Every structure is written in structure tokens, then in C-alpha cells.
Amino acid sequence: MTGRLALASAGVGLLAVVSLFVGVGDVTLASLSGDAGDSGQAAQILLISRIPRTLALILAGAAMAVAGLILQMLARNKFVEPSTAGTAESAVLGMLAVTLLAPDTPVIGRMLTASLFALGGTALFLAILRRMPLRSPLVVPLVGIMLGAVITAGTEFVAYRYDLMQSVRNWETGDFSGVLRGRYELLWISAALTGVAYVAADRFTVAGLGEDFTTNLGLNHRRVVSLGLVIVSLVTAAVIATCGMIPFLGLIVPNVISLMWGDNMRRSLPWVALLGAGLVLACDIVGRLVIHPYEIPIGTMMGMVGSGIFLYLLLRKNGHAS
Template sequence: MKLTVALILVLILLCGISLAVGAADLGAAMATDGRAQMIFWISRLPRTLAVVLTGAALAVSGVVIQQIVRNRFVEPGTVGTGESAALGLLAVSLWAPGAALWVKMAVAAGAGLLGTAVFLRLIRRLPPQEVMLVPLAGLVWSGVLGALVLHIGWQTDLIQFVQIWLMTGEFSGVIAGRYELLWIAGAAAVLALFAADRFAILGLGDEMATGLGLSPKAVMRLGLVVVSLVTALVMATVGMIPFVGLVVPNIVSRLMGDNLRASLPVTGLGGAVLLLACDITGRLVIHPYEVPVGTVLGVLGALLFLVLLWRAPRHG
């Protein structure tokens, strides 16, 4: 409870800083200056909301994929979900460039789901005692899909779109009208919160889940939908964001244990706090210019992950 309250207070503080920081100094002009008000409502507020939604959704989806795979060293960005979604977006861009946005998102989410399902079938033959083989297999699968996406993008002169989807990870282009799909990602994360107990039971194994009256395949399908939908929407809106779904769930698990009903909301708050802090840092490092949040998070996330590997967990 104390951790939840602390994260909420930190998130409120960071939201206030995010609304105040930017290339334009709004200051006291907000009350009278129409231009300052326009910047606030069209740029600052949507950007802050987009960062919060993205961080929370990615952190929750990281927990879900870890429960499905039963391995704490994976996230949607390391099991081929993002690359599969990019392949779906690339296919729509080539074959139906005039398709509605919801159609592109549906195809991307479906491709992400298919790519993740293929990864799950690939790791079934791996020995369960070799924990590190699962993330290694995920990195190989992601690399194969990423190479395929880059090859098709290069051959079809769409390499700039591929770079935006897979390599950017920044919020400078987020304005009102260009982030609203992230609310769907947030809704998917809330759906995962309601199914937290089912995901926790699934993490015990198929036999244990079946013995407790749960259908492992149904819960796995639900988890795949949540992960693929969140990944596709985030990637198409702001690009790939690394480490959130890997670092935050592990930190929360070490602090609170494996009770997903209690820890999943804290994980969502932690993801929002981490990503918003990195976004503010990226805006302040070379102000008034920006460092992409993906770059800041890549450095910070790598350091946090190394700390997690070296420190012993508080629970188990």
C-alpha cells in the first residue's frame, strides 16, 4: 500500500513537470496567451498522457508474456512480437496503403499475435531447466523477423517507416489526434488486471492450471491478445520502447513477490513512472532539443537490468 501511494505521488509530480517542460516556456502566459493554451492542450497534455499510457501498458504486457512463457527474462520486445507487428504493418502499407487506421492496427496486432504464438511453439522443445535458453531463442527469433522486415522495407523503399516503427521510441511527434489509440492499449492493460489471478495460475504450469479448473489455452489466448495489441499500438504510435516490460516487472516482483492481484497495478504505475522520468530526462539533457526516450531508457534500463542480475531478490 505504501509503495502504491508513493508511486502515485511520484507520478503526479512527474506529470506536473512534464506539462511544464518543453521547448516553449508557457509559464504565467497560460492564463492569457492563446498560443500557450494551444500548445498545452494540443501538445503537452497529449504527450504526457501518451507516455503514461505507454509505460503502464508495456509494463503490464511484460508481466503477461513472462507468465505465459514462464520466464522472467523476456518481454514483448525480445520474443518477436514487435517485429511481427511491424511485418503486419509493412504488409498493409504495401497491399492496402489506403486502409483505415483501425484496419492497420488490427493487422499489426494479428501479426504480432501470430509471431508470438510461433515463438511459444519454438520454445516447447527447450529443456525447462535451461532458463537462459528461452530469452536467447527469443532474441534469435526477433533478429530473424527484424532482418526480414528490414529486407522488405529496403526492397520496397519503405525503410524510413521501418526505422520509425522499430528503432525510434520517442514522443516528440505526439499531438492531439495522433495518440488516442493508446487508450486501447491502456484498456488492454486493465483487462489483464482483471485476469491477474488466471495469469498467475497459468504461470504454475499447464497441469497445475488444469487441475485448478482453468483452461490454459484460453488464458494463453487472452494473454497473447493483450500483448500483441499493446505492442502493435505502441509501436505504430511512438516506435519500439525497450526494457519497460522487462525491468519493471522484475523490480516489482522482487519487492512484492508473485501475487499478481496485488503487484500488477503497482507494475503499471512503475512502468508509467519510469517512462515518464526518462521522457523528461530526454527533454532536459540538451534542452531545447530532445534525446529520444528509447535512447535514455536503453541506457537506464540496461543499468537497472544489470543491478537486478547481481542483487538477490527480497522474495524467494
């Protein structure tokens, strides 16, 4: 187990190194060790742009994958994640609200406001699930997608009225091209919350077995659920405030890991974080190379990859059910 984790970490590290040297600017080992002028310029690009971008990719990928895992535990459904539960869409609505009502709010204030909206949207989604007479595994994410569509429609209507559609599009589409030193540090909060999730992993695993089972073991089910929702909301808001929405990441990564390691969250969480970081790094690298010197945003890349895997998981589940 430890050896495999070390090997997986080495793979993510290799992708991170590749990410440092992919882009429009000339950053190579030769340019870094060349003439003083060339090496100075290459070092500046590396320090100001490439390293922050790579760190942002790792932090956002790991945190969003773990957030998806937590949400699946709490909703007790494998097809739920922030972009299929109204969480991400509510965070975008929060970003729009603070932009309209308090445009001078600092970034941390915008993130906290977005997290409150995300918390409300997720709580609404879970409340709808509790009222559903039939909780089919295939129906649950569709309910979340419809809820997200309603929230998005309202958000874009208000944004259109106030000429803020471009800002909303930036929050709705993940893009790391604008990440620079000083513009990604908010994601370290996501890293800290991932650590909190690992500490509370056993509680989330028990909570995923139901309220009665959790209560019989002496745990406060409501507190565990509240902690999970706060983590998911803060992580989603931090990622959206920094680089925009990354769809399907929190859905496909936990499902892939679950097929290999089961549903014990403490055992699977490090794998979920590593695969999330690696998948985002890989998609970003491909997006920078396909139409070089231009690039495809990570939101578009993950949308294509994630939607295909999501469809496969739905059909696979449906085939097993029949």
C-alpha cells in the same frame, strides 16, 4: 499497501506535471496567466501537444509494463518481454505489410494487422520454447532476441527494397515528439486492456504455475494463455503504431516489482503499471533536457537504461545459480 500506492501515484502525478512544462515552447504558469496573446498561445501548446504527449507516455508506459508481466507469466521466465520474444518485431513487420499491401488502411486497421503479426510471432516463440530440451532462464530470452533479429532482418530487407526504411526506423525507435491531439487516442485501447488484465490477474497467476496445475484447478489453460497473448499483442501493436517500440520496459519493471511484492499478479499489477508509467515519464523528461532544445527519443533512453538493468539482472541470476 493502499497508502504506498497513493504515494506512488502522487509521484507519477508529479512527473506528469513536470512533463507538461518541459519543452521548447514557452509554457509556464506565468505565460498561461499573462497577456491574452501569450496565454492563448501557451494554452494551445498545452492542449494540443503537452497534455496529449503526457497522457501517451503514461498510457504506453503502464500498458507495456503490464504486457511484459503477462508475457513473463505465460512463458514462466523473468527475462521475457515483447522486445525479447519477437512480439514487437513481428508487430513492426505487420505495420510494414499493411503499408505495402493496403496503404490506405486507417490507423485502427494497421493496429489490428500489426497485432495479428505480433500474436503469430509470440506464438512462434512459445512453440520454440516448448521444443527446447533445456529451458535455462538465461537461454530463453536469447532465443527470443535471436528470433526478433531474424524477423527484423527480413523486415528491413523488404523495407530497403521498397524505400520504406525511414518508416521502419520510426516504428523501431520509440519517440513521443510527434504525439499530438488526435494522434494518441489509440493508446486508450491499451488502458482498457490493462483493466482486462487486472480482472484476469488471478487466472494469469495460476497459468504461470503450469498447465497441469491450471487444469487441476478447473481452468482452461489454453484459453487463459490465448487471452494473455491477445492482450500482449494488441497492446504492443497499439504502442508501436502510435509512438514506436519501447525496449526493455516490460522486462525491468516487472522484475523490480517482483523483488518487492512477489509474483502474485493481482497484487503487483498496479505497481507495475505505476512504475512503468513513471519510468517512461522520467526517461522522456531527461531526454528532453539533456540536449535542450533538441531531445533524445524515448527508445534510445530506455535502451540505455533498460539494457544496463537487464545485464544486471542476468548477472545477478547467474551469480545466484552458481
